Amino acid sequence: MGPDVQTDLWGGQRAAPALSPFALPQAQTASPSLWSPAAVSGQLVAPPADPAPAAEVHAQVKNPGPLSSLWEGAKGLGSKAYRGLTAWNFEGRDAHNGQAPTQAEVDQDHSWRQLGHKESIYHDNNRGAPERKYVKDDPGSFLGLGGKEAVIDGDTGKPMAAGPYQATYNYCNPAAGGIADHSPRGIARNLGHVAVDVIPYWFGGTVRGDEGTNFAQRVLGPETYNKAGEKWSGAKNWAGSKLSSVGKGISTGLHGLGGWAGAKTHQAEPQHDQAEPQHEH
Amino acid sequence: MSSAITLLGQSAASALILLLGCTTATRIDYAHDPTEGIKTDHNLNRAELAPFTVDGVVVAPLLRVLEPQGTQVWLTLWAASGKTAAVRTVQLSGTGAQSALIRQFPEEKTVTTDKTDVKGVQYGDILVGLVGSDALAAMASEGRARLTLDLRVSPAVEYRHLSFDITRHITKQWVTH
Secondary structure (H helix, E strand, O other): OOOOOOOOOOOOOOOOHHHOOOOOOHHHHHOOOOOOOHHHHHHHHOOOOOOOOHHHHHHHHHOOOHHHHHHHHHHHHHHHHHHHHHOOOOHHHHHHHOOOOOHHHHHOOOOOEEOOOHHHHHHOOOOOOOOEEEEEEOOOOHHHOOEEEEEEOOOOOOEOOOOOOOOOOEOOOOOOOHHHOOOHHHHHHHHHHHHHHHHHHHHHOOOOOOOOOOHHHHHHOHHHHHHHHHHHHHHHHHHHHHHHHHHHHHHHHHHHHHHHHHHHHHHHHHHHHHHHHHHHO | OHHHHHHHHHHHHHHHHHHHOOOEEEEEEEEOHHHHOHHHHOOOOOHHHHHHEEOOEEEEEEEEEEOOOEEEEEEEEEEOOOOEEEEEEEEEEEOHHHOOOEEEEOOOEEEEOOEEOOOOOEEEEEEEEEEOHHHHHHHOOOOEEEEEEEEEEOOOOOOEEEEEEEEEEEEEEEOOO
16 A cells, blocks of 8 residues: 555645646646746747757746746635635644543543444554544534544554544544434434545545545545455456456467368368379379 | 556445445444433433432443453442542342353442533542453343442441443444544
């Protein structure tokens, strides 16, 4: 599971600018375009006998044209707006959740409820021992719906305080009775949790940029994603080997057919050879 | 071609999960149902709490499943005002055919209801001890286990015997984030 490069919609994280839909290909800086400054376009059509010094060309490329500046400005505004609109999902959750508690603190406070392994798949890094996830109601939250989380690394026993598997505040804790809780409050809690906590995670990840995971990993959980990937590879290999053997069969059949046809030709040729001497006689 | 097929497969798997709307997991919890609701309704006057009330103090057991440590046995004492209580001879046992399975916590412990919840009800907690999750699962294999204890609330000197039926709950849960 290599770290896939993920970028914010508006390029908040510039891990791989070449992959961003807003990154211009390198060639565009040296070719006439609406996005290039007029001077650069003009320079490019100038006769080769009077080439501009390299430093001058470099300076002209650095100097953006009006449309390019406009585009950069729009990108900046978009990035700012995106950050503002998603702050509740990243910085907001961190602020509500507070400092990550230690295992000892969790053990001594029974209001922390441990969740099962399958319930915690979104916080399991799929390395070594499984991570341990705890939730606790937050009575001071809006309508008392919210809840804090703690995630302890299964290998080190230390809190996972940062990164794509860190604890995240729930704006709506799911019903303690689970899916079977069909009371209005239970249904509201379960649906609310999916709507305001789970789905935003699927699309935005746990931390801004969420370099560690991709969309499919977020939906399935890293462990299920890896297992699904292995099964998919196995199925591909199986299908590939079957297709290959079918292809080999067809090839062998065709070869056999060719051989048979060749043999027929060869059989016909001696008759012809034999006929000729007869003809000579 | 191969990566396109992989991408298509991943997208299909993701879409399936999206359509299903959730991923679920099964969880086993143990609870004393009559006193479980105090945390949410903050009402100590319900008639069903009478058998678990001594001198104005309601005793609510809490079995907290922790992996890999085991299951913690807690007692939360609820009262309308600050009270001091002592608990001893706590015992967890199976029921029916499993009644021979017993775990004892003989140590006497004292607690004061000096914390206040959001509705102004006061409470105090006692960590009685730890029981192995496998042992508890065996005790409650018929659906319930029994917790018994002796409790007195100061200034009384006589202990009162209390008994709680701990019910096993198997629930389907959403995968949380």
